[in-house]
Amino acid sequence: MRFGSTDTHFQLPNGEILEVPPGSAHYLEHKLFEGREEKVFDRFGRLGAEFNGGTSFRSTNYHFTTTNHYLSCLEVLLDFVQHPEITEERVEKERGIIEQEVRMYADHPGFFGTFLLHQALYHRHGIRIEPGGSVEDVRRIQASELQACFEGFYRPRAMRLALAGDFDPEQILSHLAPLLDAPDLPIAEKIYPLEPSHPAADWLEKPFAVTRPHVWMGWREPYGLANGYARLRQRVLSSLVLDLAFDPASATHEKLYRDGEIDDSFQAYWSSDEDWGHVVVSGVCDDAKTFAKSVADAAAHFVDQGLHEEDFLRLKRAAWGGLVSGLQTPAALANSILNAMLEKVPPFATLDVLGEIEFADVLARAQEMFHPERQAVAVLTPAT
Amino acid sequence: MAFLQTIPELRQPAPGVELLCLPEPRFKRAQLSLGFEMPMDKKRAARTLLAEVLSQGSASYPSRLKLTQALQDLYGASCSIYADRAAEYHRFSLQLGWVGDRFLPAEEMVQPRLFGLARGLLDQPKRGANGSPFDVETMERERSALLKRVRERKDDRPSYAEERFLAQMCAGEPYGLLAWDSEDALHELSADQLEVARLDLLASAPITAIVVGPCDVDLVETWLADWFSTRGEVRSLPPIQHPPVGKLREFREELPMEQAQFHYGFRYAQPESPRSFEALGLACAILGGGAHGRLFRVVREEKSLAYGIYAMLRARKGLMTVAAGIDAEAYQQVRAEVENQLLDLQQNGPTAEEMEFAIVNRLDRLRALADSGSRLANYHLREHQLGFKRTPAFRAADLQSLSPQEVATAAQSLVADSVYLLAPGKNQNPAAASTPS
Numbered sequence: 001m002r003f004g005s006t007d008t009h010f011q012l013p014n015g016e017i018l019e020v021p022p023g024s025a026h027y028l029e030h031k032l033f034e035g036r037e038e039k040v041f042d043r044f045g046r047l048g049a050e051f052n053g054g055t056s057f058r059s060t061n062y063h064f065t066t067t068n069h070y071l072s073c074l075e076v077l078l079d080f081v082q083h084p085e086i087t088e089e090r091v092e093k094e095r096g097i098i099e100q101e102v103r104m105y106a107d108h109p110g111f112f113g114t115f116l117l118h119q120a121l122y123h124r125h126g127i128r129i130e131p132g133g134s135v136e137d138v139r140r141i142q143a144s145e146l147q148a149c150f151e152g153f154y155r156p157r158a159m160r161l162a163l164a165g166d167f168d169p170e171q172i173l174s175h176l177a178p179l180l181d182a183p184d185l186p187i188a189e190k191i192y193p194l195e196p197s198h199p200a201a202d203w204l205e206k207p208f209a210v211t212r213p214h215v216w217m218g219w220r221e222p223y224g225l226a227n228g229y230a231r232l233r234q235r236v237l238s239s240l241v242l243d244l245a246f247d248p249a250s251a252t253h254e255k256l257y258r259d260g261e262i263d264d265s266f267q268a269y270w271s272s273d274e275d276w277g278h279v280v281v282s283g284v285c286d287d288a289k290t291f292a293k294s295v296a297d298a299a300a301h302f303v304d305q306g307l308h309e310e311d312f313l314r315l316k317r318a319a320w321g322g323l324v325s326g327l328q329t330p331a332a333l334a335n336s337i338l339n340a341m342l343e344k345v346p347p348f349a350t351l352d353v354l355g356e357i358e359f360a361d362v363l364a365r366a367q368e369m370f371h372p373e374r375q376a377v378a379v380l381t382p383a384t
Numbered sequence: 385m386a387f388l389q390t391i392p393e394l395r396q397p398a399p400g401v402e403l404l405c406l407p408e409p410r411f412k413r414a415q416l417s418l419g420f421e422m423p424m425d426k427k428r429a430a431r432t433l434l435a436e437v438l439s440q441g442s443a444s445y446p447s448r449l450k451l452t453q454a455l456q457d458l459y460g461a462s463c464s465i466y467a468d469r470a471a472e473y474h475r476f477s478l479q480l481g482w483v484g485d486r487f488l489p490a491e492e493m494v495q496p497r498l499f500g501l502a503r504g505l506l507d508q509p510k511r512g513a514n515g516s517p518f519d520v521e522t523m524e525r526e527r528s529a530l531l532k533r534v535r536e537r538k539d540d541r542p543s544y545a546e547e548r549f550l551a552q553m554c555a556g557e558p559y560g561l562l563a564w565d566s567e568d569a570l571h572e573l574s575a576d577q578l579e580v581a582r583l584d585l586l587a588s589a590p591i592t593a594i595v596v597g598p599c600d601v602d603l604v605e606t607w608l609a610d611w612f613s614t615r616g617e618v619r620s621l622p623p624i625q626h627p628p629v630g631k632l633r634e635f636r637e638e639l640p641m642e643q644a645q646f647h648y649g650f651r652y653a654q655p656e657s658p659r660s661f662e663a664l665g666l667a668c669a670i671l672g673g674g675a676h677g678r679l680f681r682v683v684r685e686e687k688s689l690a691y692g693i694y695a696m697l698r699a700r701k702g703l704m705t706v707a708a709g710i711d712a713e714a715y716q717q718v719r720a721e722v723e724n725q726l727l728d729l730q731q732n733g734p735t736a737e738e739m740e741f742a743i744v745n746r747l748d749r750l751r752a753l754a755d756s757g758s759r760l761a762n763y764h765l766r767e768h769q770l771g772f773k774r775t776p777a778f779r780a781a782d783l784q785s786l787s788p789q790e791v792a793t794a795a796q797s798l799v800a801d802s803v804y805l806l807a808p809g810k811n812q813n814p815a816a817a818s819t820p821s
Contacts (some may be wrong), residue, residue, distance in 0.1 A: 045744075318459060
């Protein structure tokens with residue numbers, strides 16, 4: 001469903017403009033599992049299926065896996081995501097459960113630090129806030145707000161469905177049509193704050209119950225590339241550059257590791273959606289400032305120290321193997337297809353894009369990724 | 385979708401080496417796991433550090449950079465070495481993964497090249513100067529990194545709580561020991577001690593290997609035979625301890641944190657037959673096996689005391705443990721609920737609906753084994769270690785014929801041993817108290 005945690009401000013089809021608390025999309029996900037007459041847990045449970053949901057920044061996903069009751073499970077899925085019963089009593093009942101979920105993450109330095117980095121990188125963007133919101137947010141969410149979210153976004157036109165398994169597609173399609181509500185129901189218009197193109201802060205730190213400093217460094221793009229092929233290509237290129245720069249097969253990584261500046265907690269990855277994109281480099285270290293300086297220097301100079309086409313070709317081979325291996329199970333296949341649909345690219349397009357990318361493309365991308373003025377650092381410091 | 389009706393072919397390529405073969409060409413990636421099991425003896429500190437040192441390269445690939453580059457060349461093949469505790473044994477593992485040939489250019493020969501690389505890591509380490517068995521700089525760096533990780537493990541509160549719970553519940557048993565022994569033991573290790581540990585592992589550790597996926601199992605067997613055929617007699621491992629249960633013990637510790645971690649441990653005598661073990665597994669599932677479990681329904685859904693609460697069997701040791709993240713103030717309530725629900729299951733057995741839900745869920749999982757190489761490998765390795773060697777079809781037949789009385793009888797074998805809470809101390813997690821906004 002194209003409705004996620006950052007979608008807190010929107011105009012309903014009737015013209016009314018609403019702003020709901022952070023965490024509303026996640027709360028709504030919980031409420032949908034309540035079902036109407038019978039809990040979704042019981043309906044799937046009777047069929048032996050495994051099921052779950054997840055709220056991310058721009059979408060909320062629901063999934064099941066089953067070996068024997070495909071059509072029945074599909075009926076349950078399409079029923080509960082379209083026909084919830086959201087009452088004050090039901091919303092109140094879930095509050096304690098969601099509070100515990102939010103508090104579970106509050107002890108997780110990796111989770112907490114990632115969002116501290118988002119706060120440093122962005123001024124107003126919704127990804128500054130955890131998908132579940134804070135405990136205080138959870139305590140003020142009302143049933144009427146969740147109902148408005150549901151009516152604004154949980155419509156077939158905002159829904160994407162991916163299926164993988166041993167079934168007859170024609171049978172599935174004929175079974176699907178009567179399970180979907182009227183497809184022409186309008187959906188709400190999302191309203192996003194204007195986001196400046198530079199980081200909100202170059203350095204943020206908070207005390208946390210950790211033994212050594214945990215550091216997250218980010219370099220943001222000035223703007224997003226929207227969904228589609230261009231963003232997919234940027235994602236693949238960025239990942240290849242990060243591998244060239246910081247993978248254990250890189251000279252940079254070897255030097256930092258040998259000097260004791262980084263350890264096995266060190267990682268680098270690319271994160272993006274339609275209106276944001278940034279590099280994250282993180283690790284646990286003895287001294288945050290030394291770590292940040294070493295990594296920033298390495299990012300600034302790894303291109304000058306010589307990138308070789310043979311390294312690039314080797315990384316492409318490894319990336320190919322990783323992508324193929326990632327499609328091992330039916331669940332992984334369905335997930336890959338769903339993500340492609342949400343990103344508005346064909347399924348498995350990543351493999352094609354990887355094949356098309358040339359060394360010169362990576363060199364060009366490497367030159368633009370690590371601008372110092374787009375850098376921010378977040379640090380969790382050991383609490384005394 | 386049918387249940388798989390076969391067990392892995394068991395080969396014995398060398399003394400003390402058992403190879404379980406699951407050549408499944410439908411998977412995209414093959415995986416091979418070698419587990420060297422040793423007692424939880426004093427040498428475990430050396431084996432733990434050894435795993436870290438050997439992971440840094442070999443004589444042929446003398447740095448982590450060279451090693452990683454070689455793996456990337458093999459289309460993202462993986463090779464990892466680590467040491468941990470498995471049941472009451474110290475397990476030193478070598479794990480390999482590679483993409484199946486049908487996804488690679490015709491001339492590529494990934495499997496034999498990866499096998500050569502992996503053997504070299506254990507057989508031909510990068511040596512140090514002046515006859516030292518290991519490069520001193522590498523060893524000191526890895527020792528330092530390992531010590532830091534050991535000290536930092538409490539940063540992961542849920543994992544640390546589980547470790548502390550098991551250490552206290554199983555104090556005096558190998559199950560309660562740390563895989564690396566202690567910081568002092570790690571500090572004192574010499575390169576010579578690591579070399580002794582390495583040679584000891586290769587010469588005398590019982591090895592269980594399992595390979596699954598698109599691979600040449602004959603090549604795996606030949607590789608293992610060539611590597612280990614000159615071994616002498618391998619070590620026999622001590623039996624797993626099952627001490628009698630005394631009075632229920634209660635432990636509480638504190639750390640700065642936001643959410644308390646609750647653990648409850650029960651012991652059971654090893655079931656006499658695979659069928660009674662199946663009944664015990666079903667009892668555990670009915671109590672806390674997921675969204676259909678009693679504890680989930682009562683503690684989470686009815687009382688909103690936890691986001692999740694689950695029970696699991698630690699089958700080789702003979703424990704059932706229950707875990708949840710809760711408010712410290714809800715401790716007595718959650719504890720009482722665990723006790724009440726288990727007592728009810730023991731006395732009255734499961735309801736018809738509970739039986740239906742738990743059985744159909746487990747049947748689905750058994751069928752789904754055919755879709756995942758890693759799950760299939762884990763399933764058969766566990767069966768092998770428990771000595772049952774049941775096919776999924778055999779287990780399914782047992783499951784479908786179990787009665788509620790058999791489940792109640794199995795539940796009666798569970799005896800409460802220890803309950804543990806890691807609770808927020810006086811200084812709550814300082815950042816959690818001011819969540820980013």
